[in-house]
Amino acid sequence: xxxxxxxxxxxxxxxxxxxxxxxxxxxxxxxxxxxxxxxxxxxxxxxxxxxxxxxxxxxxxxxxxxxxxxxxxxxxxxxxxxxxxxxxxxxxxxxxxxxxxxxxxxxxxxxxxxxxxxxxxxxxxxxxxxxxxxxxxxxxxxxxxxxxxxxxxxxxxxxxxxxxxxxxxxxxxxxxxxx
Numbered sequence: 001x002x003x004x005x006x007x008x009x010x011x012x013x014x015x016x017x018x019x020x021x022x023x024x025x026x027x028x029x030x031x032x033x034x035x036x037x038x039x040x041x042x043x044x045x046x047x048x049x050x051x052x053x054x055x056x057x058x059x060x061x062x063x064x065x066x067x068x069x070x071x072x073x074x075x076x077x078x079x080x081x082x083x084x085x086x087x088x089x090x091x092x093x094x095x096x097x098x099x100x101x102x103x104x105x106x107x108x109x110x111x112x113x114x115x116x117x118x119x120x121x122x123x124x125x126x127x128x129x130x131x132x133x134x135x136x137x138x139x140x141x142x143x144x145x146x147x148x149x150x151x152x153x154x155x156x157x158x159x160x161x162x163x164x165x166x167x168x169x170x171x172x173x174x175x176x177x178x179x
Contacts, residue, residue: 030062035070043074047085050075051111086116097133099126102160130161130169140173 030038038060039053048056050071057067074080089110093103103121107114134152143149149170156166 030057030060030066032066032070035060035062035066036073039070039074040079043079047088048080049082049085049111050080053080055111082112082116085110086112087118090118090121094124094129097129097136097159099130099156099160099162099165101162105160126161126165127168127172130156130159130165131172131174133159133161134169135174142173143170 035057039057042048042053042056053074054064054067054071057070058064062070071080075082086107089106089112090103093106098106100121103117104114107117134156137155138152143152152170153166156169157163161169
């Protein structure tokens with residue numbers, strides 16, 4: 001049903017004739033208090049890297065300098081921590097059965113420096129992780145035909161494991177602590 005349009009568009013909250021739908025309304029600059037409050041609000045919901053939080057504040061209308069100061073202050077007070085974000089990302093990736101390469105990619109996506117990778121990553125047995133991931137997805141049976149081997153190999157590679165780890169994982173039907 002067609003409804004008649006009101007003559008005065010400013011009363012409806014619609015964009016004016018000079019403003020197109022593709023243009024976003026101009027953002028108002030955030031005050032220091034609002035900028036800090038917005039950062040707290042976001043950090044209360046989830047962890048952000050310093051870089052990601054700063055970019056989010058700038059998108060919300062903060063100046064670059066103000067966003068940097070707020071993020072630095074929150075980091076000094078312990079509310080924002082790249083190390084905490086890194087640890088959380090690694091634990092989540094390990095629960096999902098991801099390998100080193102996918103964890104490194106996740107770090108790039110989260111705008112974390114690769115130097116933030118926790119030291120415990122060096123102690124992880126990636127073969128064990130790959131075997132457990134393969135068994136969780138395909139069961140304990142070792143693949144016998146070439147097509148199934150290739151399928152499982154590609155799956156493990158997609159999960160971020162190196163080729164040699166993938167090849168070894170296809171030969172084990174359970175993890176027995178073998179190296």
